[in-house]
Amino acid sequence: MSNTFELERTRFARNFANYKDKKIVLYGIGRRTATLTEQTMGFHFVGLMDRDQANIGKKMYGLPIFSLKEAEENADMIIINAPVTYWNVIYGRIKNSKIPVFFTNGKRAEIKNDIYDKNNPYWDKSLENFEETLFKYDVITFDMFDTLIVRKVLRPEDVFEIIREKIDEQNIQFPYDYVAVRNQALNNMEDLCYSFDELYWKIQEITGISDEAIVRIKEIELNVEKSLIAPRKVVIDICNKMIKSGKDIYVISDMYFPAYILHKFLFQAGLVIDVKKIIVSSEKGCSKRQGRIWKYFSENILCGRNAIHVGDDIEGDIRMPARFGINTYYIMSVTQMLCNSSIKELYNMVTNIKESLLVGAVVSQLFHNPFALCASRGKVRFFSEQMWGYCIWGPVIFSFVQWLAEQSKIYKISRFVFFARDGYLIQKDYDYYCTLLKNNLPKSDYLYVSRRIAYIAAITDEKSFKEWLEFPYIGKFGDFMESRFSVAISPDNEFFDFQIQMPNDKNKILMWLQPYKENIKDEIAKEREDYIRYLRGKQLEDSFAIVDIGYNGNTQRKLGNILKKTIIGFYFYNDLSAENECNKQNKLIPCFQSSTDLMAEKSFLFKYPLLLESMFTAPYGVIVKVDKCGHKVCSKKEKNQEYFTQRLFINEGIQKFIKDIMNLFNKCGIKNSLGEELFVDYMFGVIFGNSALISEIEDYFYWDDIIVQKRENKIFS
Template identity: 25%
Template sequence: MLDILEILDKYNNKPIALYGLGTETERFLSQLGNGISIVGLLDGFKEDGEIYGYPIIPIMETVAKGVSLIIVVARPGSCKAIAKRIGAFCTQNGIALFDVRGKDLLEASNVSFDFENVKGESRQKLCDMIEIAQVVSFDIFDTLVTRKVISYTDIFELMDIRLRDIGIIIPDFPRLRLYSEKKLSQMSAPKLTDIYKFVLKKSGGNFISADELASMEWELDLSTMMAREDVCEIFRKTIADEKKVVITTDSYYTLSQIKTIFDRLGLDKPDEIFVSCEYKTSKMQTLFDILRDRYCGKRLLHVGDDEIADIEKASGYGFDTYRIYSGADLYDSLGGLGLENEIRTLSDRIKAGMFISNIFNSPFWFEEDARRLFINASTQVGYLFCGPMITDFVLWMKQKAKEQGYGQILFCARDGYLPGKLYRNASPDTKSVYFLSSRMTAIRAGMQDNKDIEYVDSMKYFGTPEESLKMRFGISAKDISKIERQKEILLKAGIQREKYKKYIEKLDIQDAQIGIFDFVAKGTTQMYLQKLFRQHMKGFYFLQLEPEFMVDKGLDIEPFYSDEEKNVSAIFDNYYILETMLTSPYSQMEEFDENGDPVFADETRSEKDIKVLDQAQAGITDYFEEYMRLTPESVRIENKMLDEKLMALINQIQIKDEDFMALQIEDPFFGRMTAIADVIG
C-alpha cells in the first residue's frame, strides 16, 4: 500500500476529486489541499452546492472534467461500501480510486485464512496495558458490541422496508438518512431524533414524527446487537478489579439508550459514560478534551476500533491506546474470504453480517505464530457453514409448496428431523408430519415383483450377499437360492405393507395431495411409499441424484438444485456433510410390527456422536431463527452461490472440535462408513 503523499505526487497537476463531505474531508483539505488540483467533491447523496470552498459534483461529471484520481476520504468500512458503489464506473472510465490511507480500492484483495500479514496485539498485551493505566476508556460499537449486519447503514435499508410495510414512503430513504447524519455531524454530534427532524425537513414530512422514527430505528438496531464476549470479559474483569472504567463513544443514542444496551447484553455499568450526542461533540472534535479534563493528570488508556478516531486522535492527547479490530476489519484483512462477489442483496449482507459477527466476534487472533482462522465448536459448524444453505432450502420449499397447493408435507425420518422443525417454524399453517420411514423401510414394504428386487439389487452394497439381504430386506438366510430369496422378500413385503398402512392410518393424513421431503436421493423411497398412498405425492428434494434413471418411474420430484445447477456447482463436494448434520438423534427405522408401531435398528452412534450432532443442529436452528427475525420476508432472496461459498469454507477454516472431527458418516443401505475428516479438507 502506497503512502497518500506518494499517490498525490504521482498525480501531480492532474485533476482530482475527493469523495466525502464529512469532517475527515475538511481535515484532509486543511493538511494536503494546497498544491493539488481538486476539481470537485463527491457524495453518495448530494450532487450540487458547495462546501469547504469546493463545488459538489455528480459522479458522471468527473469524466467531463478529466478526473484521473478519486480519493475516498472516509473510514475503512465506508471506503469499502463506496468502492462497491463507484468501482465499476471508475474502472470503465480509467479513473484510479484510492482511500485516504493509500489503499487501492480497485485492487482485488487476496484471500487468506490466517493473520500473518496483519499487525495486531495480543489479549495479554491489553491486560498488561490495563494493569498500568489509572483510567481505562472503552469505545462501544465494534469494540464491546457488534451488529449482525455488515455495516450499520444496512439498518437504514431495513428501516425503509419497515416504513413501507406500514405505508410510510420516504423516497430514497437510506441515502437521505445517512446524508442527514453526516450533515449534522459536521457541526456537532446529533441525537437520533435530531437526525430524523432533518430527514423530515428535507423530505417534506410524512405521517410520522421524528420521535417515532427514532424509536423505530433504535428498536431495530438494538435487535441486531450482540456482545463481543472476549472483549466484554476483559471489560467486566477491569471493573471487578476496581479499576476506574469509563465509556467514550460516538453515538446518536442517548445516555439512557446506551445504558439499555449494557443491560440487554449483561454488561456491568462503568463509572462514567461520555457519549458524543450528550456532549454535542465527537471524538474527532472535542470529546477527548472532556475526558482528559475530567481525569487530568491520570494515566489514561483508550480502547477502540477506529484507527483514526480511537487510536490516532486519542494518541494525540497523550493517551495510551489499544486497537480492537472490528469484525469487518478482520474479514477485510482476509480478503473477504472470497465471498465478496456473491454478496449482492440486503439478504446477502445480513447473511454475511451474521457470519462475520460470529466467527470474528473475538478480536484476539494474535496469540500464536500461525494466527490461523479456526472455530472451536460444532455449534459454529452448524451456524456458519450449514445454516445459510439449509435456511434457503427450507424457505424455497415453503414457497414451492404454497404456490402448488401442498398443505401437508411428510418429512421422512431421519433426514427430515431438523428441516421439518425449521419448516414448522416458517410455515405454521402447513400440516407437517415427521414420517417414520427410511429407504430400507420403504423397500421392505414396497417390493411387489422381481423387477422391484432387481432394481434394489442394482444398487451396489459394500458387503456380502447375506449382509445385503439382512440389511436391506430384514431377512437372515445363508446359501439361499435366487428363487427362494425372491419368494422370501416378496412374502415379507406383503406383510410389511399391511403393517405400514396401520401406522399411516394413525397419522390423520388428509385426503389431499401430499408433499414429501427427501434430502439427497434418487427417488427410491418416494417410489415405494407412493404405493402405500392413494393421494398424489410430490417430492421436494434438496438434490436429486441420477434423475435420468428415474424418468420412467412416474415420479413427481422438484429439487432445490436443478440438474443444470448441480452440474456447475460445488454442492457435490459438501452435501455429505449437510446430510450428516440433519439426521435425527434417534435410531434408524427398519420396519413395523403387527400394531403398526416402529421397529428400530440398534444405535451405532455413541452418546458423544449424538451430542455433537445436537450441538451442530442447535447452531443451524440459531442461524435460521436469527435470519428469519432479522430479514423481512420481502427481501428473503435465496443465493445458492453465496451459500456454497460459505459452506465450502468448512474445508479451509480449521475445526478444533475433536469430537466433531471424529464423526463417521453412516450409510447402512450401501454398507458404507466414511470418516467426516476424510470428507473435509
C-alpha cells in the first residue's frame, strides 16, 4: 500500500482518537473509504452512505450502505469522508441529521453563515436604473476619484508608500521619511483646499531640501498616480453616452491636483471632457465636503437648471449637494464594494504595499462596475472564464512562477521539468513570465509522466510489483487488468465483470491474474524499457528540478528510483512530515506552505486538490505509457478534455493578470512580490471560498482517475 494512503489512515486515527468507542458511518464509497476500511485501526465502522439512493441496501467493503434514517438508527456519528471540495455540498444533504456529523479534519460539520449584508438597500440598484435616472436631468456632475477612475491599490494612502519607494530607488537627496513628512505638511496647512504646489512648498519648508529635489519628487508622484489609474469602465461609458446625448457634463473633485492634470488622467481613462468643465477644490478655494463648492456651482453654473450629481462620498457627494437643491445618485467605490461584499475579509488582510497592489489589481477588475454585486445581493459571482482566471488563479500562478525563478538561484537550477498533465498550462505561464521579464531564467521542459508510468517503470522486484498491484481500485476485474497492466482479458473470463476493491481483494486478485502473469511481466518489461529510453533522450542533467502541484511526491520518488538519483521538486504544497518516505529520498520544496505547517493543513490551496487537478490538466487523457519512439500513449479524453478550450480562456485571464501586475510593479518600482506566497494562498482561500461561478462554468470541471476508478464526478456538484 502506498504511503500516501497510510498517511490518510494515520491522520484519521489522530483526528478521531477520542471516538473509537462510537459506531461510525462513513459518507463516501470511493477510494478514501476503501483506504480506511482496509484496516479499521480500532474504529467501529458500521456502515456507509452515498448520494446515489440506488446504492442504499447494497454492500461495499463489507459494510451496508445506509439511508440517513438508517444511519441515525444504527450509528452514533457520521463522518464525511470526501475531499474538502465536497464537504459543504454533502453536509447540505444531511444537515438535519439527528446524530452528529463531522468532517475528516475532526471538526464538527457546519455551514458558515454569510458575513455580508444581503439586505443592503444598495443592492436594489441597477445599471439600467442608473442610466434611466441620469437621462432625466439637463446637467450631470460626476465625482472623479473612486467614481470615474480608481487607483489599483487598496487604500489611497498606499500611493504615498510607493512614492517613498521610488524616491529611494532614484537616489534623491531626501533624508526623511516621505510619508511622515507629507502628513506633517498636511497637518500644517492652513487652508484645507490646498494645491499640489502648496503642499510641496510646505514639504520644502519643513525639510529644507532643494528645488531640484522637490521638482523630481513631484514628477514621481504624478507618474505614480498615472501608473495606478484604471477606469471604472461602466461609469466612463455612461458618462460618454450622456455627453453624446447632449447633456451638460461636469467633473467636480476635492483634489490638490489642478484641472489640467485631472484632464490628462480622465483622457487616459477614456473620457474626453473640456478642461473648463473640471471643477477642482484647490483652484476654487472651496470643497465639496464643506459645501461651498456646491453653493458656487448652483449659483454660477446651474442657473436654475435641473441637475444630478454622482459620487461615492456620503457627505461631500450626497448630503452637501442636496442642501443646494442638487439631486444625487450614490454609487459605491471599489473599496466600499469590497467591504460590503462576500470577500470583505480581504480588506483587513492587507499589511503592505505588495499586498495592496495584488488585491487592488483584482478588486479594480471585479468592481469597476459599481452595480456588479447588486443582482447577487453582495455575493461575488464570476460570469466569464477570463475574469475567473484573472481574479482566482492569476495571483496564484504569478506568485508561483516568480517563486520558481527565485528558487532557481538558490538551488542553482538550470532546467525546470514540468510534470504532465498538471504542468501543461503552468509551463506555458512560466514561459510567458520569462518572456515578459526578459531575464536569463532556467529553460522549461515538459515530461510525459503519470502515476501509472512512474510505478510501472520503477518495478524491479516483487515488492515494487505488489505496491502497484495493491494501489487502490474500485471497479470490474477486466477494467482493472487493462488500466493497471495494459493486459486485455476476454469478456468470457469468469471474473471479467466481478466488482473488486483494492487493496481489500489483493489475495483474490493475485490468484485471478495467475494465467496472465507472463503477459503482465512482459508488458511491464517493455513499458519500463521504453520509458527509460525516453528519459535518456531527455538528457536530464544533475541541475534539473521537477515542477508539480503536490502532495506526497510519489511520482518524484519513483522517477528518482528509475534515474538512480536524488531529485529536487517544487510544488504548490507537500507533505513534509517525517512519516512521508518520499521526503527522505528526495527534496520537496513547497511554495504556498509555512515551514511549521508540515502537512499543509493550513494551506487553502491544499483544501481543493481535485479542483487544481481538474483545472491544470492537458488536452489529452491520462498518459498510460510512452512507446519506443518516445510518443505518449493516452487513455481516452474525458470531460475535462472536452472543455479544454474553456481552460485556455481561463489561462488567458491568468496571463493577463501576470502582465498587468508585472507592469504595475515595474512602474511602482517594486521588483516582485516574493515573500507574499502565504498571503496569496490566503487571498485565494477568501475569494474562492466566498464567491460563486455561473453553472455553465462549473460544468467544465470534473474529477477523474482511471487508475483508481473508471468514473467521472463533477467538482461543483
